[in-house]
Amino acid sequence: MLKELKLPVLRNRQLPVLAGIILIMIVVLSFMSPNFFKIQNFNNILLKIGIFIIIASAANLIMITGNLDLSVGAVFAFSGILHAYMSKHGVPIAFSIGITCLLAMCWGLLNGVLVGKLKIVPVIATLGTLYIAEGIAFLIARADGGSNIMLGLPGNYTSFGRYMVFGKIPIIIVFVVIAFFLFLFIERKTSLGRFSYAVGANRSAAELSGVNVTKIIMILYVLCSLMAGFCGVLQSSRVGLAAPNVGRMLELYVLIVCVMGGTRMAGGSGTVIGVLLGAIIIGLLENGLNLLGVGHFAQEVGRGVVLIIAVMVQKNSRAVRS
Amino acid sequence: MSTSMKKNIKQFITSPTFLLFLIFIALNVYFSLATNRFFRVNNYVNIIKQSTMIMIVGCGATFLMMTESLDLSVGSNLALTNIVYTFLAVFGIPFLGIAPMPLLLAGGIVILIGAAIGLINGILITRFKFEPFIATLALLYIGRGLALATVDGQSIRTGIPDGFGSIGNDELFGIPYLFIIVFFIVVSFMLLERKSVLGKHAVAIGANRNAAFFSGINVDRVIMGLYIMTGVLAGLAGILTASRFQFGDPRTGVGFEFNVLIAVLLGGTPLSGGKGTIFGTMIGALIVAVLGNGLNAMDVVRFWQTVFQGIILIGAIIFHSQMKSRGRAKLLAAGTRG
Amino acid sequence: MEDAFIQVRDLVKEFPGVKALKGVSFDIRKGSIHCVVGENGAGKSTFIKILTGAYTKSSGMITLDGEVFEPKSIRDAMNRGISVLYQELNVVDDLTTEENLSLGQEKSTLGFIRKNENTQKVMETIWGMDQTIKLHMPVYSLSVAQKQVIEIAKAINSECSVLVMDEPTASLSEDEVRRLFINIKKLKSKGITIIFISHKLSEIFEIGDYVTVFRDGHMVGDREVRELRASCGSVPESCVELVRMMIGKVVQEEYVPSKVDYSKKVLEVRHLSNRRLSDISFDLYRGEILGFYGLVGAGKTEIGRVLFGIDPYDGEIWVNGDKQTKKGVRSALKNGVAMIPEERRSDGIFSMLSIRENIPMMNIKTVLSKGLISYPKERKVADRFIQKMSIAARDREQSVVFLSGGNQQKVVIAKCLNRESDIILMDEPTRGVDVGAKEEIHNIIRSLSKEGKSVIVFSSELPEVIHLCDRIVLMHEGRIGEIMENRKDIDSDHIMQVIAGGN
DSSP states (O other), X not given: OHHHHHHHHHHOSHHXXXXXXXXXXXXXXXXXXXXXXXXXXXXXXXXXXXXXXXXXXXXXXXHHTTXXXXXXXXXXXXHHHHXXXXXXXXXXXXXXXXXXXXXXXXXXXXXXXXXXXXXXXXXXXXXXXHHXXXXXXXXXXXXXXXXXXXXXXXXXXXXXXXXXXXTXXXXXXXHHHHHHHHHHHHHHHSHHHHHHHHHHHOHHXXXXXXXXXXXXXXXHHHHHHHHHHHHXXXXXXXXTOBOTTTTTTHHHHHHHHHHHTTOOXXXXXXXXXXXXXXXXXXXXXXXXXXXXTOOHHHHHHHHHHHHXXXXXXXXXXXXXXX | OOHHHHHHHHHHHTSHXXXXXXXXHHHHHHHHHHOTTXXXXXXXXXXXXXXXXXXXXXXXXXXXXXXXXXXXXXXXXXXXXXXXXXXXXXXXXXXXXXXXXXXXXXXXXXXXXXXXXXXXXXXXXXXSOOOHHHHHHHHHHXXXXXXXXXXXXXXXXXXXXXXXXXXHHOEETTEEHHHHHXXXXXXXXXXXXXXXXXHHHHHHHHHOHHHXXXXXXXXXXXXXXXXXXXXXXXXXXHHHHHHHHTSBOXXXXXXXXXXXXXXXXXXXXXXXXXXXXXXXHHHHHHHHHHHHHHHHHXXXXXXXXXXXXXXXXXXXXXXXXXXXXXXXXXXXXXXXXX | OTTEEEEEEEEXXXXXXXXXXXXXXXXXXXXXXXXXXXXXXXXXXXXXXXHTTSSOOSEEEEEETTEEOOOSSHHHHXXXXXXXXXXXXXXXXXXXXXXXXXXXXXXXXXXXEOOOHHHHHHHHHHHHHOTTOOTTSBGGGSOHHHHHXXXXXXXXXXXXXXXXXXXXXXXXXXXXXXXXXXXXXXXXXXXXXXXXXXXXXHHHHHHOSEEEEEEXXXXXXXXXXXXXXXXXXXXXXXXXXXXXXXXXXXXXXXXXXXXXXXXXXXXXXXXXEOSSOOOEEEEEEETOEEEEEOSTTSSHHHHHHHHTTSSOOEEEEEETTEXXXXXXXXXXXXXTEEEEOSOIIIIIOOTTSBHHHHGGGGOGGGGEETTEEOHHHHHHHHHHHHHXXXXXXXXXXXXXXXXXXXXXXXXXXXXXXXXXXXXXXXXXXXXXXXXXXXXXHHXXXXXXXXXXXXXXXXXXXXXXXXXXXXXXXXXXXXXXXXXXXXXXXXXXXXXXXXXXXXX
């Protein structure tokens, strides 16, 4: 199986370039800041981008079909707060995680119905979901009596998110690895993955080949919301608090990471390996800017600029090829 | 009654704008019955004030949507211009040693900033062929980041010069300046929509890009112009919000772009462009404001309003797509091609 | 010709790998109605596109009114007086007649529109053709014919000297066609040269002065319509003469009857009708190759679309004795009907994906093992088809976009064959494919019938159907004209008569 997974990587010219950029960034940052090349710092970077990688792996498949999901941030926030609320009010933690993930999938189902069945432009449809999910996240926080949920959480609330596998690997990193391989597996080994590429490459041909396009799109949206929801739980459990506005901008990160990783916005190509590399680049970039003392708000500007550059690079590389 | 009049009335009654009007009336009746705080002159003044910013920016956004484009950066644009305007009026440009500016000058500079954001949107979309959604999303984040970075995330509440709040709060013969400005803008955009070359070209581009091109219309230039226009309007809205509340806030206007989008969509301008009216957008803006105000009066939490916004957004799109597919079905049935 | 307004000399247009025009020469007289006919791929649309500035020629020359004519763009051609009435009308539905007329040429003060005297002039032109069109009517309330009038008036007022009409009657009723013809004659009397493209031959005899026939990139006939009519007598007879020119000489040599099992009906179609089809009934037997033949627009593709569950229909379809109740592509596939679509690029291939990924797309089960995609299996399937169909590719990992048209078509066919359906519909299976690949595809179709599968070939190439098919269904304007048995000495003249609308 390893051989099968390797083959397409070598054919993809974008991935070596991304890997090269990462190497250069590491070298440059090591020279520029003495605090960079430390285990602790890498750990920080991974913790920061872990969430993006997990969600973007799923969102990437949606983008491969030529659609997109802007509601991931809201679903992320909704799930965190719901999990916190339930845990605080006596629902056993494992049970609460399960329910939260199920409800998170409902948001994906809503997206899937709107985009796949009713054929509504994905930008608008998922924007609508973003609103509703975020509104409800705020309402849950309010029902609890505050703007966020922190006090009164059970003592073992954080034990899931802060769990160290083998005593030293944060659990989130384990999930990143699992998600990466899961989506690599879906992408390469399942008909779901294969059909996702087909839908993005030529939707009409996919339909005429008997592919159930609506079903594929619905499954992918549900999967993506599940990942966003699970990450919401994970994050809230790790930091020991849940706020209804934590997911803002997450959709942008996810978008940037996918575009950066070489996934075409129009669909048909892209891989989770690119997503991983793209996320690492973003992580290094932010980390570097932090170490160099660039302000938080200026970084926000930078993110928008990076999005523009990533799209432009992609458009150019395609123009050269054709 | 003459038959043509009957026909006109029938046409109006079956039009989406009329349906919208009914919804508007129904909402008013509902809130008036549900709470005694709603149906009051003062409250209506408030409602209109709440809707003014959406109306102003909605004018430009309607034109954009007619050409099948959209601008998600208006909220950030509003925030950036809001904070820069206040900053210039209060501090000037300290690192260049420039003293606090007169309001008119600050306003002029800020309008240019608004126009610049529109220009960048326009360049990305027409020159680099970005999808409007992606380009303006990027500008949404850039604008917000710049707004926050300018003041390091703090709002400016002290040192506000005299007369700063005048344009947003004072009245002329009992009519708020704000209303006069909005009235002026809306009327001129209605004229633009019905009587100007720009209005016709916007409709033509959205309805049939090929026809527009073959008629010799410079499609890119029109779209670029509309983005700049929308940017200027967002800049103006930034100044007015700063004046109305008498402070500068880099976090203002979060989600404003969606309110504008909803107002335009509710007003009968479809995402696919080709038609639309400023009048419809104005009613759309009023509905958004009435809904917000009414729910407030009923003590419904702000967050429910977010939920409602989402539902309305999706509802409006489904409504449009149904209308469109019905129209198309009619067209197909009429075809007689052998 | 002395009074030639447009002279075309040795016009050649080459696309990578294909020569669409192979040296065409003819003249168009000033103020005449000049018809251009030819089957798909004959080169007539390439010629029109060069004339209107959409393409630039590879070599040769066109002169317009004595001057060399080399338009650089569509607008350039328009400025030189060449206007086109496209099938997709370029009017803006949501604007009024007046606004449409002045679109792009508005007179304005400070951006606001002034009254345009010019509009009044155009309106008079319009009223000369149709009095019912009002200045302030929104265009969406007008019929297609009325929209055409608006576009024609716009062209006249931009002082065009040549008006190209691309199948202008395609979506008009008979009454509207009659009125259009009256208007075309008026234009002619004003000295405007009209280039008229149509697939309906009877119209050419009604309106045309001259007719130029294209076939396979050549100009094969350039005749005066009056002369044609005089030599052949009645109109259908003259049509047959034209059809003969369009199709060329048909050599019948290769047909080998398939082993058809006439006891086993795999498909029964009864009284099928929809918007484009009326009362289609036929049967298909096991092992049979059935051909559908007719001119462009005769309804061949439409039958394929209905059988494959894409378009709605009235009537009955029975597959293997079961009446079809469910609609949709997936249920057609489930019942053992597969189709190779007409438009390979937009409906057939996944151009960004590799050959290996393309082939199993219609039947992913063939490459699954334990529910997962097995690369060894996939490679085996891909290699088998690459070999069986001799697909010329660097390797199976090559993206389909880099293959030639013929090889792309083979990938589409392989994708369909991998489905292993009993009934295979092939819409123009060899369009845009070179001669060698064509022969190979024909052999594949023959071997399918040997395996006991039934194939329906929809083709606008007569040689293809008479080389391949056991029975041929002749179509004319959405109806079946005749179903005939194929034999070695088939009467191609008779076929041409039937598809031209005669009996």
